[in-house]
Amino acid sequence: MKSDTFHMSLLFDYYGELLTEKQRELFDLYYNEDLSLAEIAEHAGISRQGVRDAIVRSESILRETEDRLGLVKKYGSYESKLEEIRQSAAYIAQVNASLRNFEIAKNVDRILKLTEEMN
């Protein structure tokens, strides 16, 4: 039954706090800790079917929330893009170390500072 783990973990990062503590715990063991349904059932002292139902329910809450809000779609790739901006700015700073252009140095610093604030 396992859905795309990366996507599920991302949805969980954004919306996990909308789940109950118990739902979060089971979801986390399954998708982040990669335990099997049987292992989680033993750990939690409930049936394998109970674990499965809870996880399916959580998946559906997370998916419906994303269908409504779309914030993972909007912001999910921001971290990697911010990192690319940071790298490009650092490269410009490196090239400018020999050019010593003050305006470029100032604006590169500004970009680096902003990417840091956004992290």
Added chain:
Amino acid sequence: MKSDTFHMSLLFDYYGELLTEKQRELFDLYYNEDLSLAEIAEHAGISRQGVRDAIVRSESILRETEDRLGLVKKYGSYESKLEEIRQSAAYIAQVNASLRNFEIAKNVDRILKLTEEMN
């Protein structure tokens, strides 16, 4: 009773789709269209108190969602910061127009392209 309009509109932008259609409509008239409770009551054909209750309830749903998820706190200032990055990069491009450094040009283009993708 009106809460900080800017903050409320921002919460509504992020989480408004978690409200019912009716809640969204009343909230929008109050915070985005700036109608009074009495005007909304007349428009919607319900009592002024009914409008007030619905809006208070919506505010509380939006606030609680933000308390749990914190996505407005995390991403709310991204747009203005992205715009600052874009401006700094455009300025570097302008300075580099006379320097004609290929590596700087390439990396500035990369930054501008990324900020566009993130918009």
